[in-house]
Amino acid sequence: MGESAIAVRALRKSFGAKEAVAGIDLDIAAGSFAGLVGPNGAGKTTSLSMMTGLLRPDSGQILINGLDVWADPRAAKAVIGVVPDQAPLFDRLSGQELLEYAGRLRGLPAAEALRRAGQLLDVLDLTADAKRLVADYSTGMRKKAALGCALIHNPPVLFLDEPLEGVDPVSADVIRRLLTRFTSSGSTVLFSSHVMELVEQVCDHVSIIDKGKIVVTGTMDQVRGGKTLQQAFIDLVGTRAGDEEVLSWLGSSSS
């Protein structure tokens, strides 16, 4: 394993009495397609927010390509791209304006930002809607536009929070192929999800997070241990059983 693209040490964050992230250590090698999976409320979004400089940790260190996110945010922000949860966007801009804006914010020259915006819109299958307001986009289109914004400055490290939630299969495939191409050139992707099949399909590295702690981390095969990721996940995180008797009326065999 070469130098870590993402290195997290003893990361902690509490909100009042609730410890959302309880000491996370994580190493993601450059060129990895890494997944961060966990149940709802496990601390995925909180961890990603801290790694991308949007939420101040209580303690711990985060290095992106060797740059400390919290000691030198300017340098660290320059090497990352982020698609936050819910993909919040400036929805009064058209798709093209939005991508150009993202490129200009990242310091691309105006002509280059415009050129890349056009190409990304094309690859993301948004060219026909490039001049429509993002406010009128569907969920899948918004996610694709957000991905375009995160990629326009060609960041070495890309963070995605639930990138495919609410995205139709065709758009999901477009996004998946784009990200695979992105990592095969040596760039790194870390994305959070609770869709196990997806993570299993695309990731070569996976970390399972539960109750603010990394339960297991490693290559896909190491973590699965011969089972499906879904089964490995449920074995590790535990499941809730025993509700069946209560709903005895449910189903067509009852009245």
Added chain:
Amino acid sequence: MARLLVQLKLLLLRNALRSSTGAKIGFITSTIFAGLVAAGTFAILASLRGHSAAVDLTTVIFTVFAFGWLILPLVAFGLDATLDPATLALFPLRTRPLAVGLLAASATGAWPLANLVGLLGVTVGLASGAFGLLIALIAVVLEVLFCIALARFVTTSLAGLLRSRRGKDFAVFLVIPIFALYEAFAQVVPRLSAEGKLHESSFNGVDTALRWLPPGLAAHAIQDASSGRPGPAVARLALLAAVIVVLVWLWIRSLSRALVTADTSTQSSAVRSAALPFARYGLRGTLAARFWIYQRREPLSVTYWAIVVVIMGATSVSTVTTPRYLVAILLSAGFAGVFVGVFHANSIGLSGPAFSLEATALSGSRALRAYFSGQNIALGLVGVPLLALASFVIAAVARHPVDGFLGLAVDLAGIGAGLAVSNILTAGLPYPVEKRAGNPAPRPAGGYTGYPLGAALACFGAVGVAVTPVVVAVLSTSSEPAAIRMPLLVLGAAGYGLALAWAGVRIAAATAAPKLPELCQTALRSRL
């Protein structure tokens, strides 16, 4: 069905009382206000007894109520969960009983009751004799029914539109005429009546048109019945009842259509845009471009500017045609500066979660200086010409058009001061906002309700102090020749305003830089 829906409405009202403190206070305030409106309307209508223009004024009041019922649901769509037919579309219901039930649910609540009680003032004010009283009671009930049917018809026909993005945008714009009407009533009516220009007979002409509208039919039926003309009275009420029947029939038709028609919000047209304007001027130009586009495309931004202009008109109206016209010009310009500050004092909170796109790219005070100055450039590009135009219009109305330059001088200082204080407050006193059902303008999230008031006071204080030197300069140079005085004042004020805005940007950026993640978290908590 009717009983079930009335119970649902009562349950919704009761739950409003049980939910958060804010909602509770809102509900109680609204109920008290409804009571006051009921008592006030009753008193006003009752006091018309014996007036020569009683029937005319009653007609006007009846029409105003119908107008209120027409407008309010457009702005407050979502306030009443039973208003939107889509919420009921999934249930296996037949249209006719559903319609009766929805009408009954509409008639339930403090406001419909206040409406009924208030309008019953006509039994004292206009009606006389047993027959007159009977007709008055029927007329009031029909008037309230008419109002409800009208409101239902309008909201149901427009439900698809009101749920769409465009419809919501449109509803935001309705704030402008409502605010202007409110200002007109608050400023113009008291002055006109104090000067004796507004009295009962002023409404004589109005009535000739309004008497043929449904509310006018109700009022005139009472008048006819009370003055011994039972025929016309009954005929008018019969006509009104027919109008209501037609309205309800139209409403039922549009209801059955609305229950099975998809909303059209996903259909939209493209914008005309080549590339971002001024984006080639670095980071500042890029941010200016984004804010500039938002000033035009975000309905709330347009509304804010329109309200600034209405405020300028309202503050100048009482003195603009008097010898103290200069007060109108200077005061309106000062107020404009204050409200430029007030409306932009939480711009990161108002950006909402989208700010995270900027927060992931920007860092350090240099980038934040670009952020604030880019915003100010965009606001200045809109604000300076708009306020200048308003000041010159006010000066022209005062018949001293050249003195518009004096207004412009205060405008420039006021905009500079307003932008400076709004930048500093954006960085120093940010708060999350949320759009709630029934209110097109975002309000502070729970726990932050005091923030806008604090920000407004800060804007009043800071802009008031900041424009004082310019006002003093204007007043103390009144004997100088205009050709020298005007350019000097305008240029001096422009420089002063720029200096204030520049200082504001520096302070705001220095404040925001170390707490950018916290600002971003505040913005992420906004629900827009």
